[in-house]
Amino acid sequence: xxxxxxxxxxxxxxxxxxxxxxxxxxxxxxxxxxxxxxxxxxxxxxxxxxxxxxxxxxxxxxxxxxxxxxxxxxxxxxxxxxxxxxxxxxxxxxxxxxxxxxxxxxxxxxxxxxxxxxxxxxxxxxxxxxxxxxxxxxxxxxxxxxxxxxxxxxxxxxxxxxxxxxxxxxxxxxxxxxxxxxxxxxxxxxxxxxxxxxxxxxxxxxxxxxxxxxxxxxxxxxxxxxxxxxxxxxxxxxxxxxxxxxxxxxxxxxxxxxxxxxxxxxxxxxxxxxxxxxxxxxxxxxxxxxxxxxxxxxxxxxxxxxxxxxxxxxxxxxxxxxxxxxxxxxxxxxxxxxxxxxxxxxxxxxxxxxxxxxxxxxxxxxxxxxxxxxxxxxxxxxxxxxxxxxxxxxxxxxxxxxxxxxxxxxxxxxxxxxxxxxxxxxxxxxxxxxxxxxxxxxxxxxxxxxxxxxxxxxxxxxxxxxxxxxxxxxxxxxxxxxxxxxxxxxxxxxxxxxxxxxxxxxxxxxxxxxxxxxxxxxxxxxxxxxxxxxxxxxxxxxxxxxxxxxxxxxxxxxxxxxxxxxxxxxxxxxxxxxxxxxxxxxxxxxxxxxxxxxx
RNA sequence: GGGGGCGUGGUGAAGCCUGGAGUUCACGCCGGCCUGUCAAGCCGGAGGUCGCGGGUUCAAAUCCCGUCGCUCCCGCCA
Numbered sequence: 001x002x003x004x005x006x007x008x009x010x011x012x013x014x015x016x017x018x019x020x021x022x023x024x025x026x027x028x029x030x031x032x033x034x035x036x037x038x039x040x041x042x043x044x045x046x047x048x049x050x051x052x053x054x055x056x057x058x059x060x061x062x063x064x065x066x067x068x069x070x071x072x073x074x075x076x077x078x079x080x081x082x083x084x085x086x087x088x089x090x091x092x093x094x095x096x097x098x099x100x101x102x103x104x105x106x107x108x109x110x111x112x113x114x115x116x117x118x119x120x121x122x123x124x125x126x127x128x129x130x131x132x133x134x135x136x137x138x139x140x141x142x143x144x145x146x147x148x149x150x151x152x153x154x155x156x157x158x159x160x161x162x163x164x165x166x167x168x169x170x171x172x173x174x175x176x177x178x179x180x181x182x183x184x185x186x187x188x189x190x191x192x193x194x195x196x197x198x199x200x201x202x203x204x205x206x207x208x209x210x211x212x213x214x215x216x217x218x219x220x221x222x223x224x225x226x227x228x229x230x231x232x233x234x235x236x237x238x239x240x241x242x243x244x245x246x247x248x249x250x251x252x253x254x255x256x257x258x259x260x261x262x263x264x265x266x267x268x269x270x271x272x273x274x275x276x277x278x279x280x281x282x283x284x285x286x287x288x289x290x291x292x293x294x295x296x297x298x299x300x301x302x303x304x305x306x307x308x309x310x311x312x313x314x315x316x317x318x319x320x321x322x323x324x325x326x327x328x329x330x331x332x333x334x335x336x337x338x339x340x341x342x343x344x345x346x347x348x349x350x351x352x353x354x355x356x357x358x359x360x361x362x363x364x365x366x367x368x369x370x371x372x373x374x375x376x377x378x379x380x381x382x383x384x385x386x387x388x389x390x391x392x393x394x395x396x397x398x399x400x401x402x403x404x405x406x407x408x409x410x411x412x413x414x415x416x417x418x419x420x421x422x423x424x425x426x427x428x429x430x431x432x433x434x435x436x437x438x439x440x441x442x443x444x445x446x447x448x449x450x451x452x453x454x455x456x457x458x459x460x461x462x463x464x465x466x467x468x469x470x471x472x473x474x475x476x477x478x479x480x481x482x483x484x485x486x487x488x489x490x491x492x493x494x495x496x497x498x499x500x501x502x503x504x505x506x507x508x509x510x511x512x513x514x515x516x517x518x519x520x521x522x523x524x525x526x527x528x529x530x531x532x533x534x535x536x537x538x539x540x541x542x543x544x545x546x547x548x549x550x551x552x553x554x555x556x557x558x559x560x561x562x563x564x565x566x567x568x569x570x571x572x573x574x575x576x577x578x579x580x581x582x583x584x585x586x587x588x589x590x591x592x593x594x595x596x597x598x599x
Numbered sequence: 600g601g602g603g604g605c606g607u608g609g610u611g612a613a614g615c616c617u618g619g620a621g622u623u624c625a626c627g628c629c630g631g632c633c634u635g636u637c638a639a640g641c642c643g644g645a646g647g648u649c650g651c652g653g654g655u656u657c658a659a660a661u662c663c664c665g666u667c668g669c670u671c672c673c674g675c676c677a
Contacts (some may be wrong), residue, residue, distance in 0.1 A: 029617045031637070031638075031639090032637090032639095033636045033637060033639045033640095034633090034636095035633055035634055035635075035636065035639075035640090036632070036634070037634030037635095038634040038635065038636080039631070039634085039636090040635075040636050040637065040639085042637075051636085051637070053635085053636095055634075056634080057634085070628095071627090084635090085635070087635090088635060088636075088637085090636095090637060092637085093637085096637090113609075113627080113628060113629095114609080114610090114627080114628095115609065115610080116609075116610050116611090116627090117609095117610060117611090117626065117627060119626085119638075120623095121611085121626080121638075122610065122612085122625090122626075123611075124610065124611075125605095125606085125610085125669075126669070127668075127669050127670095128610085177677095179677050180677035181675085181676050182675085182676085182677080193652040200676095200677090216612095225676060226676095227675055228670085228674085228675060228676080230672080230676085231670090231671070233673090233676070292604065339658085350602095350673095352635085437677095445676070445677075446677050448677055449677050450677075452677095488623040493615085493623090495629075501677090524612075545670095545671095555668085555670085556669070556670065556671090559668095561668095592667095
């Protein structure tokens, strides 16, 4: 018997060229316009929408069926593609020149009344959308985002295939390493009391692939980090992970540029300018107060310290005497009243600054400010010149430790200047990251994983606080898309770095001994990168958070309103795993079930 | 761990500040009319523990406290 397809063409594909054809369509009932006699149905499938004309004269189905259609019924329609009558063409619809006059209508599956409307006119509460995600993704927004995500990943694969990369999968049940983010743990039944961890990234496995002779590797990899959620952070997310042998930083950045360009072209039909701009970490911090600067706007931070070398203004002399800095931004013509300017001071203090000096440039070039009278003519002149200030501009100055001044001005810059939306794209590489973050108390903590090659082992040992590593980030519109580095391929160097990072020999041996050994068998120099696909697509789609890009995301408290995860498990399951729930937890469950206030 | 915002028929909002009958608007739903609409139209109708608990008050959607859920942010995310 011949196969009879349920549909002969997709609804959104119909055009004038199909006029005269008899087609079979299948999809969902979108909007209905029932005139009692003739009725119109917008038939929607994955490709788009076409208007179906249900005329009782043609008897496509019984009157009860024709007028009993409801939103989201799944239907099949057979009919002729016809030109729309004079004056009824719908220019807003790609299929608007034609309509399908139904000769046969079958209800494949009726739909209950919907928990929310599927039009795009109202913002439905997100937890409701997530509970009914399968309905939410019938709406234009989610449907378009799923397409965009698929296109983005396809573009990445296209580039990497052309560059002769091999796609390799790595395990998702691996050993836990306490460094970095909290691991998601999975208990082992065969080895009671022991746990796998879900990977935060395929880091060590891809390095093993390099040692194993896979010279170009990539993977669309699920990664897991058990930390608190943000608009751009989920406990489970997807990275494009890649690595290459006989490679250095330059090779990685070049491939990343090709990927970025291809994804943007395929999703938006735009070309981005290559090569992408590069800033060193220090430059980014000094000019933008951030290691993920939004370069779509200027408002750069300017160092004014030397202009106040001999100042009488005590707030500045104290800071400069303590090795601090005086820096400022020109926030432009904000037009703020005194209360608004004072609010900026409050904001600066919330961000950790001791205070904020604001100045407004008057028509005669003088500076209106509470502290103006403490400054000399030369100092006021220097401020205006350095900040390139003109009439109406609001200037904001912070005197503090360098780290604080950068951070506060960097955030104020975003508060006051960051564009909304993502119509414009501004990629950049940030290179030469420091090896260590310096804490407020001067303590050092590793800024990235210990397999990152230092720029100089000598510097790392002698001046660790200022040592630079061969690590780099890709940034887009003020968001960190991902990071990578040149890796250590020498076991002696690796051992030394563990030592400097405060990982003892025993620790290194017990946790990474297998990896140190692997490095001994002819490890090629290698480098790589990993970046967040969810974040990239969210920005390219102009979405405010990555949940819009993830088909089935979790809420901020880690729950899935649709399936009810996470949930409790049977006592028998726990027994098999050798796990008991702590008494305090059992008590809080009991209290909650009794309607009491859980502790 | 901390700070901010939100929670009102199925959906979205207004009402809350300044307490006075579950009031209003749009959409949806149900019924009726309607043979060229495209956010179809017209008429009628149903639908509520104002998240939950406590307190103040003669009186609470409204004020106070607690709690739960969602969300944004700080911490955290080598």
